[in-house]
Amino acid sequence: MSKAVIVGGGIGGLATAIALSRRGWDIEVLERAARIEALGAGLSLWPNALRALDALGVGGEVRSRAREEGSAGIRDDRGRLLSRTDVAAIRDRYGLPIMLHRADLLEILRAAVPETAVRTGISVTGVAADGVVTHATGEVTGDLIVGADGIHSVVRRAVCGDIAPKYAGYTAWRVVLAPTEPMGDLGETWGRGERFGFAALPDGRVYCFATANLPAGTETDGLAELRRRFGDWHDPIPALLAAADPAAVLQHDIYELPPLPTYVSGRIALLGDAAHAMTPNLGQGACQALEDAVILARVADEDVDLTRYDRERRPRTRMIAARSGRIGVVAQWSWRPAVAVRNTVLRLVPASAQVGALGTVLDWTC
Incomplete structure (x- = not known):
C-alpha cells in the first residue's frame, strides 16, 4: 500500500486525504494547530468546486448545509447599480455557487478522513525530495508528500526555495x-x-x-x-x-504568491495556498484547492511521475490567480477620475459578457 504524508489539515489537505484514501492509500495528515477548526468566515463554493466535492463523495452533504447564492451585483457607495449579475443565465450555464460557513465545510471534510490518520499539534520543520518529513517529534517517510500548509508553506521550500508572498x-x-x-x-x-x-x-x-x-x-x-x-x-x-x-x-x-516555477519535486507536490495563494476577488481560493486535491490523487495513483499534476494544475491556477489579482487592482482604485471611468465601464458591460467570461473558470470537470 502506498503512503501519503499530507502537511496541513485545512481544506486542501483534508480533501487530498479523502481523495487518496478512496483510492486505497495509507494517509497521515500532520497539522500544526492543536485542533482543526476555522475562524468565523463565510465561504462561497462555485460549480467547479462542487464537482470536485462530488468526486470526493461529500458534495451532497456540503449542499445540504449550504444555501444557493445569487448576486445583487455591484453598487457604488451611494447604492447606485454599477453591474447586475444575470443569475438565471449563470444558473442555466454553470449552476449557481453555494454559500456556507467555512467551519461547516471543514467539519464535513474532517469527518470523511479516518480518525487515526490526522495528527494535530505537529509542526513540520523540513521535507526532503526523497519523501522524508521532519517534524517536532521525529520523522516520517511517504511515497507522496503533499504540501498543503498554506501561504507560508514549509514544504514549498523543498520544491522552490524561499519565495516570499x-x-x-x-x-x-x-x-x-x-x-x-x-x-x-x-x-x-x-x-x-x-x-x-x-x-x-x-x-x-x-x-x-x-x-x-x-x-x-x-x-x-x-x-x-x-x-x-x-x-x-x-x-x-x-x-x-x-x-x-x-x-x-x-x-x-x-x-498572494508570485507564480512558482513548478508545483512538484521528486515525491513532493504542492497544492492550495502553498502553491498558488491568490487574492479573494474571484472566490476561487478554496475552489482551486479542491480541484488540486482531486487531480493530485488521480495522478499520484496512476503515475510515480508527478509532473503531469504540475502540467495540469499550474497553468490553470496561474491564470485564475492572475485574473483575481487584476480584479482586485481595479476594484481598489482610489484616484477619483480612475474610479469614475471604472464605474462607467462597469455600467456599459452587458451581463451576457460577464456570464461568458466565467467559462474559463467554471467549466472545469474532473
Whole structure:
C-alpha cells in the first residue's frame, strides 16, 4: 500500500486525504494547530468546486448545509447599480455557487478522513525530495508528500526555495453576524480604495467582508474602523455594522504568491495556498484547492511521475490567480477620475459578457 504524508489539515489537505484514501492509500495528515477548526468566515463554493466535492463523495452533504447564492451585483457607495449579475443565465450555464460557513465545510471534510490518520499539534520543520518529513517529534517517510500548509508553506521550500508572498496592497475585515432583519443574497459595493460585501448564510446569519488600501501590518480597531469607513454607505450596510459584535471581527492583510516555477519535486507536490495563494476577488481560493486535491490523487495513483499534476494544475491556477489579482487592482482604485471611468465601464458591460467570461473558470470537470 502506498503512503501519503499530507502537511496541513485545512481544506486542501483534508480533501487530498479523502481523495487518496478512496483510492486505497495509507494517509497521515500532520497539522500544526492543536485542533482543526476555522475562524468565523463565510465561504462561497462555485460549480467547479462542487464537482470536485462530488468526486470526493461529500458534495451532497456540503449542499445540504449550504444555501444557493445569487448576486445583487455591484453598487457604488451611494447604492447606485454599477453591474447586475444575470443569475438565471449563470444558473442555466454553470449552476449557481453555494454559500456556507467555512467551519461547516471543514467539519464535513474532517469527518470523511479516518480518525487515526490526522495528527494535530505537529509542526513540520523540513521535507526532503526523497519523501522524508521532519517534524517536532521525529520523522516520517511517504511515497507522496503533499504540501498543503498554506501561504507560508514549509514544504514549498523543498520544491522552490524561499519565495516570499507579496502584499496585494489592501487589508480585509471579515465578520459573521445575526442581522435584525432577514437578508437577501450576495451584494458588493465598490468605493474609492474600499469595498464592502455581504452574503446570507443558511442559518440566517450574514457574512460580511470589507477591504481598504492600507500599508501592510496596519492595526485597526476592527468594528470601530469599519463603522467609520462604511457607516454612511447605502443600506443595508449601516444596519449590518450596527448588528456586528466587535469581538467577532477578523482582520487580515491580503497576500498572494508570485507564480512558482513548478508545483512538484521528486515525491513532493504542492497544492492550495502553498502553491498558488491568490487574492479573494474571484472566490476561487478554496475552489482551486479542491480541484488540486482531486487531480493530485488521480495522478499520484496512476503515475510515480508527478509532473503531469504540475502540467495540469499550474497553468490553470496561474491564470485564475492572475485574473483575481487584476480584479482586485481595479476594484481598489482610489484616484477619483480612475474610479469614475471604472464605474462607467462597469455600467456599459452587458451581463451576457460577464456570464461568458466565467467559462474559463467554471467549466472545469474532473
